[in-house]
Amino acid sequence: MPIRHIAVVATLLGALAVPAWAQPTFSGYLCCNLRTDGSWASDSNYAESGKRIIPVGTPVKVTGYGRYRVHIEVNGGKQDIGNDYSRDIDLGGFAQRWVVQEDPAAKIATFPPKIQAAIKEARVTKGMTREQVAMAVGWPISSENPKLDAEIWRMWISSFAEYQVVFDKAGRVREIVTDPQTKNLVVAD
Structure with missing residues (x-):
């Protein structure tokens, strides 16, 4: 060459x-x-x-x-x-x-009250979009979640407490799968 x-x-x-x-x-x-x-x-x-x-x-x-x-x-x-x-x-x-660059507060103010409350409490609830989940609990780590549009995000509240956020075809949380103790810490009802 x-x-x-x-x-x-x-x-x-x-x-x-x-x-x-x-x-x-x-x-x-x-x-x-x-x-x-x-x-x-x-x-x-x-x-x-x-x-x-x-x-x-x-x-x-x-x-x-x-x-x-x-x-x-x-x-x-x-x-x-x-x-x-x-x-x-x-x-x-x-x-x-x-x-x-854009303050998320204006966008959060347009969400339903249940979603706003979950974000404020750093919890996940059914019906959230991927962006809303990220606002509430942070982005999933890319080593376990290489594609943000995946059906399931693997997340952790501690190194031993995993929870999985399962999205439906419309990109909204369908369910959160985890043990009962972790569920009490992560899921907003």
Whole structure:
């Protein structure tokens, strides 16, 4: 292969892999309820003891990137969102998944009261769309859910408590499958 072709291929490959330090910083809003220990939130979004929820729609600023993490500023404090289980998504795309440009509050206000309440409580209920489920409990991790349009999303409230959100053909929650204890923690009636 001639050297000029190798240079073109190298340039194209380099354009695909953007280093963390070159990812964009921007301001926006949390797309989803995010569970944090105060300085760290994982894309698994576990509801472990001692974690609090930063509500969907909270204004945030993406300030930088580290190894498998997005640094954000929330209410004047620093926070990291860990890309722990969705590493097939580059950090820029991962940041844009969790920090959106449009405040979700206006959209949430148009949802039925039952859906609004479930989102506020960080719970899932029948009839929710995929977007509404994400707003309530976060995006499913891509290592277990490579396609967001799949019929079933595998989710966890802890490392040992899985629940499955099953969608109907119209893309709405048909059922939530899990053990009774986890169901009490995740499902809004």
